[in-house]
Amino acid sequence: MSRAALLVLADGRFPAGGHAHSGGAEAAVKAGRITGAADLEEFCRGRLHTTGLVSAALAAAAASGADPLDLDEAADARTPSPALRTAARRLGRQLLRAARSTWPTPELDALARQFPKGTHQPIVLGRTARAAGLTPEDAAYCSAYENISGPATATVRLLSLDPFEATGVLARLAPEVDAVAARAGEAGCRAAAFGADELPAGSAPLLEIGAEAHAGWPVRLFAS
Template sequence: MSPAALLVLSDGRFPSGGHAHSGGAEAAIAAGHVHDAATLERFCLGRLHTVGLVSAALAAAAAGGCDPLLLDAAADARTPVPALRRVARRMGRQLMRAVLAVWPDPGLRELAAARPGGAHQPIVLGLAARAAGLSPPDAAQAAGYDAVCGPVTAAVRLLGLDPFHATAVLARLTDDIEEVSRQAAGDAARVPAEGVDVLPAASAPLLDITAEQHSAWPVRLFAS
């Protein structure tokens, strides 16, 4: 493990394009479900244990050397909403561009060639972690953190939330991020023997519904 590499990969300043996405927070804020630090924390907690768990397991499996094309198909099956599939591939394409400039790994290049429109972002994240010398649990941790960091950052802009209070939300979620990461890495470790069906398929129906609605908004600050 290289702690410095994990910091680089998880840094919000890493040019992965994540700043353009709110992870569903923009729609939740518009609907009044998120309006302060407390409701933001509940939103992030729900997202972490559903979408975040799935993403973390996919990233860990990719970091562990599982076939990225099979994992990409598994990610599609776990993303029923067309708008979110488009977002996941768009973010994966942007992340791929950044990662190839930092860790130009042959496995990443092969995936980029096989999926020119973009692979799902967690798959790219997992391969990036592998290229950086990180472990599957590291990849899961990065994905778990990514699942909540985007909404928290977006809430600062959309709600004018105090950045200190927003960072406190992230700090309070660290134990849950660790828990989700451990579960995801454990599930991913079973894939070589049991196949991709053992990966979690947790869902968040309200996020799915609002994502499709949000994609049709004529004016929005974030792409998702």
């Protein structure tokens, strides 16, 4: 196992398409729920412990070898917003393209054949981590970190927030990322062994509502 592979996969410059998505931050900024670093921290904390935990557990389950079809159905059930399901599949397609070029394996090729229109991004992330020789907890870490780093980076652009402040938010949340990744890793392994019902199902209704409103905007900076 190469620990450096985790750095490659978690790098924001990895061509997985995440730069085009704000993780709900654009809608939250417009609604006045994010106005600065303190609001951003609370937004990221809430996201991390709800949808972030779910995504990280899905990634860990995929890395553990769980059936992608079962995980796809579980992800759909845990994502009420059609706009967010569409965004997750779009990100999954882009990540799979990058992953097949970076860590080519028959398993990733099979995933592409099984889901020609794309599956949810965390499922692809977990399978990519597996192809890179990483552990289920590594996949959970990568997913949990992406769930807060995306909104933080987007908010720098949306509010002209000082990048040092945004990075400080991520650093302060690091212990909580540790806890979420550990919990998600355990849940993902249970799901691989006993079925997708073992996955957490935390929700963030304002993210879902914001995503539906955001999808109808005629002008927007981010895809989601």
